[in-house]
Amino acid sequence: MKKLAAPPLGLTLLAVGLVLYPLLFSDAFYRDIGVTFLLAAIAASAWNIVGGYAGQISVGHSMFFGIGAYTPVLFYTLWGWPPLVGIPVGILLSLALAAVIGLPTLRLSGHYFSMATIAVAELIRILVGTWNFVGAAIGLQGPARGRAWWDLTFRSELPYYYIFLVVLGIVLAVTATFESRRFGYYVRAIKAGERAAKSLGVPVHWTKMQALLLSAAFTSIAGSLYVVKTGFVDPGSGFGILVSVQMVIVAALGGAGTLYGPLLGALILIPLQTATNNWLGGGGSGLTFIIYGGIIVLIARFEPGGLSELWHRLLRKRWKRVDATA
Amino acid sequence: MPLLDAQNVSKAFGRFRAVADADFAVDQGEIIGLIGPNGAGKSTLFNCLAGDMVPNAGRIIFDGADVTRASAEAHARVGIGRTFQVPTTFEDMSVLDNVMVGAFLRHPHRDDAREQARRIVELTGLKPDQRARSLGTPGRKRLEIARVLATDPRLLLLDESLAGLTPGELQDAIALVRRLHEMGITIVIVEHIMEVIMTLTKRVVVFNQGHVIASGTPEEVVADERVIEAYLGRTGTPERGSKP
Numbered sequence: 001m002k003k004l005a006a007p008p009l010g011l012t013l014l015a016v017g018l019v020l021y022p023l024l025f026s027d028a029f030y031r032d033i034g035v036t037f038l039l040a041a042i043a044a045s046a047w048n049i050v051g052g053y054a055g056q057i058s059v060g061h062s063m064f065f066g067i068g069a070y071t072p073v074l075f076y077t078l079w080g081w082p083p084l085v086g087i088p089v090g091i092l093l094s095l096a097l098a099a100v101i102g103l104p105t106l107r108l109s110g111h112y113f114s115m116a117t118i119a120v121a122e123l124i125r126i127l128v129g130t131w132n133f134v135g136a137a138i139g140l141q142g143p144a145r146g147r148a149w150w151d152l153t154f155r156s157e158l159p160y161y162y163i164f165l166v167v168l169g170i171v172l173a174v175t176a177t178f179e180s181r182r183f184g185y186y187v188r189a190i191k192a193g194e195r196a197a198k199s200l201g202v203p204v205h206w207t208k209m210q211a212l213l214l215s216a217a218f219t220s221i222a223g224s225l226y227v228v229k230t231g232f233v234d235p236g237s238g239f240g241i242l243v244s245v246q247m248v249i250v251a252a253l254g255g256a257g258t259l260y261g262p263l264l265g266a267l268i269l270i271p272l273q274t275a276t277n278n279w280l281g282g283g284g285s286g287l288t289f290i291i292y293g294g295i296i297v298l299i300a301r302f303e304p305g306g307l308s309e310l311w312h313r314l315l316r317k318r319w320k321r322v323d324a325t326a
Numbered sequence: 327m328p329l330l331d332a333q334n335v336s337k338a339f340g341r342f343r344a345v346a347d348a349d350f351a352v353d354q355g356e357i358i359g360l361i362g363p364n365g366a367g368k369s370t371l372f373n374c375l376a377g378d379m380v381p382n383a384g385r386i387i388f389d390g391a392d393v394t395r396a397s398a399e400a401h402a403r404v405g406i407g408r409t410f411q412v413p414t415t416f417e418d419m420s421v422l423d424n425v426m427v428g429a430f431l432r433h434p435h436r437d438d439a440r441e442q443a444r445r446i447v448e449l450t451g452l453k454p455d456q457r458a459r460s461l462g463t464p465g466r467k468r469l470e471i472a473r474v475l476a477t478d479p480r481l482l483l484l485d486e487s488l489a490g491l492t493p494g495e496l497q498d499a500i501a502l503v504r505r506l507h508e509m510g511i512t513i514v515i516v517e518h519i520m521e522v523i524m525t526l527t528k529r530v531v532v533f534n535q536g537h538v539i540a541s542g543t544p545e546e547v548v549a550d551e552r553v554i555e556a557y558l559g560r561t562g563t564p565e566r567g568s569k570p
Contacts, residue, residue, distance in 0.1 A: 182430045182439070189427040192416035199376060199410075200477055201402030201431035 014263075022161045031157035037270040038164035039226055043243075044250035044262035045171045046218030051248065052256030053175075053184070054211040055191030056106065057114045060121030061247050064094040064216040066128070066238035068223025073140040073233060082150040083142055087224040091217050098216035099209070106208040118241070125239035139234025142227060152228040160229050167225060168263075171218050176259055178214075187211050191257065219247075242288075249292050252299050255308030264307055269295075327390060329354040329512050330375070330406075330481055335384035336536075337370050344370040346536035347384070352481070357503075357513040359523040359544070362533030363557055368516045369411060371533070372485050375514075376408040377401035388481070402431060407479030409487045411516075413466035415458040415473075422447055422454035424469055428476030446476045450502060464495045471502065482506065484515045488522050500525055520548070532556070 022031050043065060050056050071093060072086030097120075105116040129137050146153030154160060178184045186207045189197040198204050227233045237243070250269055255261030269291075276287045303310050328351035337345040345367045352358055362368050373379040375386060377398040386394045388404055396404075416424050425443035426436075433439040447454045450472040458469060467487050474482065488499045496519070503526055507513055517523055523530055523544055530547045532540040534556040540547050547553050 181436055182434055185423065185427050185430060188419060188423075189416050192418065193414045195378065195398075196410065196414035196416070196473075197427065198398035199378070199402060199408050200428045200473060201399050202427065203399055 014260075018165055022158055028157055031161060033271060033274050035157055035160050035164055035229060036274070037266050038161065038168050039222060039229070040246065040250050040270050041263045041266040042164065042168050042171055042225065043219060043222040043247045044254075044265060045168070045175060046215050046222055047247035048215075048251045048256060048258075048262050049175060049187075049218070050208075050211040050215035052251050052258070052261065053179075053191065054187040054208055055257070056208055056212065057111075057248070058117040058212075058215075059114050059241075059244050059248060060117030060119070061215070061219050062239045062241065062243035063097060063117070063121040063124050064219035065223035065226070065243050065247075066121075066124065066233075066235075067094045067097065068220030069227040069233040069238040070128070070134055070140060070223075072224050073142045073227050074134060076142055077135075077140050082147075083152055083224070083228050084150050087221065090220045090224055094216040094220035095213055098212045102209050102212045106212065107205055117244075121239060121244060122241065125235050125241075128239055129235040135234070137235060139232060139237075142231040144231065153231065160225075164225055164229075167221060172259060172263075174214070174218075179259060183207065183210065188257070242292075245292055249295055252306055253295055255306030258306070258308045261306050261308045268307075328352055328387075329356075329389055330514070331385075331387040332371070332375065333385045333387065335371065335374055335381045335386060337367075337374055337379060337381050343536050345374065345381070348533070348536070348538055349384075350531050350538055350541065352512060352514055354480075354512055355510065356529065357507050357515065357527050359527035359530040360514055360516045360533065361518070361520075361523055361530055361547075362539075365535075366533040366556075367536040368533050369485060370536075372408065372483055372514075372516060376406060376483055402477050402479075405478070405480035406483065407474035407477050407481070408483040409467070409470040409474055409485055411485045411489075413463070413470050415461070415466050415469050417457075417459040419458055420454065421452045421456050421458060421461075421469055421472075424458050425472050425476045428473040431477045443476055446472050449505070450475070451498075463490050464492075464499070467491070467499070468502070471506075475506065479511060481512045481514065484513060484517075486516055486518065488515075488517060488519060496522070524548075 021034050025031065025034070047058065047061050051058055068087070068090040071090035072083030075081040075086035075089070076083055101116055101120055105113045128134050134140060143151045143153050152163070186197070186202050189200070189202055190204055190207060194204055223238065250265035251262045252265070253269060254263060254265030272291065273288055276291065280287060299306065330352040332348055332350055335345055335348045336343060348371055360368050360371070370379065374381045377393065377396050377400060380395050384394070385392060388406060391404065393401060393404060393406070416427065422440070422443055425446050426439050429439040429442040429446070433442050444454065450468050452465065452468055452472060458466070461469060471484070471487060484503070488496060491499055500522060503513065503515070515522070515526065527544060530542065530544050531538055532547050532550070532553050539552045539556060540550045542550070
């Protein structure tokens, strides 16, 4: 029987830090930042599967996030069902939408997939914004007070924090598992060169499709978590372009196509966003767009591999220096 | 029955016929050279043989099965492997990981694929942990060969895999191709360096303007008037070892 390897020290410290954070910072404000950080990390990690690993840049992932957010509260509004029931239905709807978009567009090369995702996400946002059945521009509300635990409506931030942490753990575990298996090698090969990958027998279209489906499912879960936490969703917060852009930026800042890149990106971006919103009040929310734009320019110009790539480069330099002096 | 049989294969881009009624066969265990001036249609034919392009007319039969319209993935599955004129390595991956992508075709489990990849990397004389990005041209070309070898091909299409090498590297590469041939792999090699063609192949097919204009032993084709005319536009014999 194979022995299980001990987790690396960095990973252990990170896990312990994340578990202890809400206990060390019991103030609701800091706990809220923690929950927002985890949600951003989950959504960006989900995007990372198709955008980072497989290199299929979706700029419309809000469509899956929105479906995941709307379905539980729609079920609650229509029939009073607990949001928990709507979560798997949201996943199924997201999978169906991913298949409809992916089948024709993932066969094409270039930016067609990106353009298709933006177009569909915007279309859905406009449609939802004018459709009374799903609350039109006003949106939908979840249970104001939980009838039981399965309504996932809590007064404290603490249960949300740990639920989100478990989901993040699952997303990262799934990603780490595929990363070291055939699927992980295939997606990275596709990102590096589709033509070469095909010549080696990689089923390119099906592999991209699998990546998109997996990514859509986790993004849908992120949307559902968002709505159980806030208890409310409208077209902007569910399907808005900024939702998609944030996933891309968080993953790209930390390092797209790396396991912990999205975590690192969220760790920097979310406190920064919260700080600007608090310091500048309502006017600060506009600054978010400026920050995103600035980050895109900086990453594209100086560090396309994100901060994790920068970190690895610095480590390699240090090792070389140590080797040279030894 | 030949292993590969290209029957009147044609490929046109608009009104331009890059390959016109190409007709040739490759027997199991053969190593043949495909030569011709630049723009003769060799790479287009290679793309058709490897499933990268679908011919407009004609048929491609591999081991008795019609693969004319099959995808590049399907070609790899039946045992047709190829390299590219410009090496297309997976830059951010290590040499071993590059080769593992190929190995996964026949070995779906990671440990088996890694084992197969290690064997191939050793055979090709590469360093497993080196990043593909840090390799020079000879290393990249070698890595491409290693990667396709990991798919266990029965037919290997080498598209100028030995171009741009120094004399020393060229001899190493020739030795490697010989070893592959000795392993039982049938090889079709597109090459401009006549030394490679004269040293490695027993039969040469010459292409010009999309047509097969000559076929025979290397000595026969270099003396063929049509070949000389295609290369030089006048009568004369290309020197051994020269770049036509």
